[in-house]
Amino acid sequence: MAYIQQQNPFIVPTTDGKSIAEHYGLASTGDANFSIAKMIAPPGWSEPFQTPAFDEVTMVVTGKKQFEVDGETIVVQAGQSILIRKGTRVRYSNPFAEPCEYWSCCVPAFSIETVNREQA
Numbered sequence: 001m002a003y004i005q006q007q008n009p010f011i012v013p014t015t016d017g018k019s020i021a022e023h024y025g026l027a028s029t030g031d032a033n034f035s036i037a038k039m040i041a042p043p044g045w046s047e048p049f050q051t052p053a054f055d056e057v058t059m060v061v062t063g064k065k066q067f068e069v070d071g072e073t074i075v076v077q078a079g080q081s082i083l084i085r086k087g088t089r090v091r092y093s094n095p096f097a098e099p100c101e102y103w104s105c106c107v108p109a110f111s112i113e114t115v116n117r118e119q120a
Helices: none
Strands: 019-024 035-041 055-062 064-069 072-077 081-084 090-094 100-107
Touching: 035 090, 055 064, 055 072, 064 081, 064 100, 072 081
Parallel strands: none
Antiparallel strands: 019 035, 035 100, 055 081, 055 100, 064 072, 064 090
16 A cells, blocks of 8 residues: 555553554554654653664654763753664653653664663
């Protein structure tokens, strides 16, 4: 098929208050080549450090998102984006007062088996 129109993204179940709606990827369409998801990280949200086996682009729509990469803290604001290369140790968080809405695109697709999260 020449196109796939997504009208019902896969809602990823979470336990940390973060909202994840995967439009394309392993969970939603079975595509392992790439994934793209809309996310909302609530104030105070964070994940453990991880070293993914995929490149990840984050595009912030509203709010701010914090990245800890190689000992450096980077804040990405609405209208900005960042590329984290595969094999990079990174920690994502939203230590700010407002929610952060963003889109994430992973190449190859996000997989819980290849995100390589460290124990909290």
